[in-house]
Structures are given as structure tokens and as C-alpha cells.
Amino acid sequence: MASLCARAVRQSYSLVAKPALSRASPRLLCTASQQKKDETDKPEQSAAETLLAEEKAQLEEQVKDMTEKYKRALADTENLRTRSQKMIEDAKLYGIQGLCKDLLDVADILEKATESVPKEEVTSQNPHLKNLYDGLMMTEIQIQKVFTKHGLAKLNPDGQKFDPYEHEALFHAPVEGKEPGTVAVVTKVGYKLHGRTLRPALVGVAKAP
Incomplete structure (x- = not known):
């Protein structure tokens, strides 16, 4: 009798526990599977x-x-x-500096020609010489205007401080009345093209005695 009662109790417990287990298992399995998948x-x-x-x-x-x-x-x-x-x-x-250099020689010749004419001979009593001299002067003035128009400027540094970028010293000598280091004599004027030295002036520089 006692064994029958115990069997009945076990069967009852089994019937009660199985539905709960069957309900819990899918959820637990899903959770475990998701955790495993996440990992x-x-x-x-x-x-x-x-x-x-x-x-x-x-x-x-x-x-x-x-x-x-x-x-x-x-x-x-x-x-x-x-x-x-x-x-x-x-x-x-x-770009015109080559042409300018060539024209400088012409300007030098004109300048020398006008300087060589005795001023006392240039009178109305000597009309041929006067006309020639006036023509040379007009030509020299005109060529200097052309030079200025194209940016070519004359350098005549007499009495100025010697500048090796603009002047070329031919000699150094003591000169009375001239401060040492200044230009005492200009033998040939120089020219600058748009501020750049095209031809340095040829000069003699005064030095201390």
C-alpha cells in the first residue's frame, strides 16, 4: 500500500513538472542559442x-x-x-638693349663732334659751320629724346660717389678740390636702361694724397 502511494505521488509530480519543463525549455534554448551566436x-x-x-x-x-x-x-x-x-x-x-648699345656709339660720335667745334667760331659770320653745328646739336638732342622715350638714361657722374655698379674706374689719383672716393674725371658717359646699367661710365676716381 505504501509503495502504491509513493508511485502515485511520483506520477503526480511528473505530470505537474513536465508541462512546466516543456514550457521553459524552448525559451532557455533560444536564449542560450542567441548568447552563443552573439559570442x-x-x-x-x-x-x-x-x-x-x-x-x-x-x-x-x-x-x-x-x-x-x-x-x-x-x-x-x-x-x-x-x-x-x-x-x-x-x-x-x-629686348632693345642690343640696339641701344649700337646707338650709343652714334651718340658718342655726335657728342665728340659737337665738343670738337670751337664755340667762338660758331657765329653768323661763319654760317656754314654754324649750320653744321646747329644740325649736330639738334641731332644729339633728338637722339637723347628717343633714348628717354625708351627708358635709356645718361649717366654723367662727375663729382658723385664712385659706384662700382654704375662706374668703371680707369685710374685713381689725388685731385685737388675733390673728395677721395668721388668721381674726378668722366672720360665717357654711361647709360642705364630702365634702371639697369647698360654701359658703365668710364671715370677717374680721386684718392687721398
């Missing part, structure tokens, strides 16, 4: 994120490098444009 996915997601971060860093570095190259290319282009513009401007300003 499996985490390393994969971490690896993918790391790969994306590396690719992002590489792309950012490439963009930075290309930006620097682009800026350098722009700077080089601007420098080239500036140099080209300067060369064009210099060509416009100094």
Missing part, C-alpha cells in the same frame, strides 16, 4: 570594424597626400606663371 559574431564584427578602420586610415592618408601634392602643384604652377610673366616683361623692357 560567435563578436569576433567577426570586431575584425570587420578593425579592417574598416584600417581602410579608413589608409584612405585619409591618401587624401592627405593627394591634397599636399595638389597644393605643391598649384604653388609650382603659380611660381612658373610668375617667372614667365617676369621674363615676358623683361623681354619687353630689355
Whole structure:
């Protein structure tokens, strides 16, 4: 009798416990499966994120490098444009210096010719010489106007401080009344083209006795 009662109790417990177990098991299994899946996915997601971060860093570095190259290319282009513009401007300003040098010889001859004429002989009583002298003077004045028009200026540094960039010293000698280091004698005038020395003046420089 006692064994029958115990069996009945076990069967009753089994009938009561089984539904509860059957209800709980799917949920527990799903939770366990999800946890297992999450644990499996985490390393994969971490690896993918790391790969994306590396690719992002590489792309950012490439963009930075290309930006620097682009800026350098722009700077080089601007420098080239500036140099080209300067060369064009210099060509416009100094392209005639060869012609100017040749014309300087003509100007020198005219100057020597007018200086060689005795001023006391240039009178109305000597009309031929006067007309010749006046013609030479007019020609010299006109050629100097042409020089000025094209940026060519005469250098006559008599009494000025000697400048090696504008003057060429032929000799140094003590000269009374002249301060040492100044131009005492000008044997040939010089010329500058747009501020650049085209031909230095040939001079004698005073020095201390």
C-alpha cells in the first residue's frame, strides 16, 4: 500500500513538472542559442570594424597626400606663371638693349663732334659751320629724346660717389678740390636702361694724397 502511494505521488509530480519543463525549455534554448551566436559574431564584427578602420586610415592618408601634392602643384604652377610673366616683361623692357648699345656709339660720335667745334667760331659770320653745328646739336638732342622715350638714361657722374655698379674706374689719383672716393674725371658717359646699367661710365676716381 505504501509503495502504491509513493508511485502515485511520483506520477503526480511528473505530470505537474513536465508541462512546466516543456514550457521553459524552448525559451532557455533560444536564449542560450542567441548568447552563443552573439559570442560567435563578436569576433567577426570586431575584425570587420578593425579592417574598416584600417581602410579608413589608409584612405585619409591618401587624401592627405593627394591634397599636399595638389597644393605643391598649384604653388609650382603659380611660381612658373610668375617667372614667365617676369621674363615676358623683361623681354619687353630689355629686348632693345642690343640696339641701344649700337646707338650709343652714334651718340658718342655726335657728342665728340659737337665738343670738337670751337664755340667762338660758331657765329653768323661763319654760317656754314654754324649750320653744321646747329644740325649736330639738334641731332644729339633728338637722339637723347628717343633714348628717354625708351627708358635709356645718361649717366654723367662727375663729382658723385664712385659706384662700382654704375662706374668703371680707369685710374685713381689725388685731385685737388675733390673728395677721395668721388668721381674726378668722366672720360665717357654711361647709360642705364630702365634702371639697369647698360654701359658703365668710364671715370677717374680721386684718392687721398
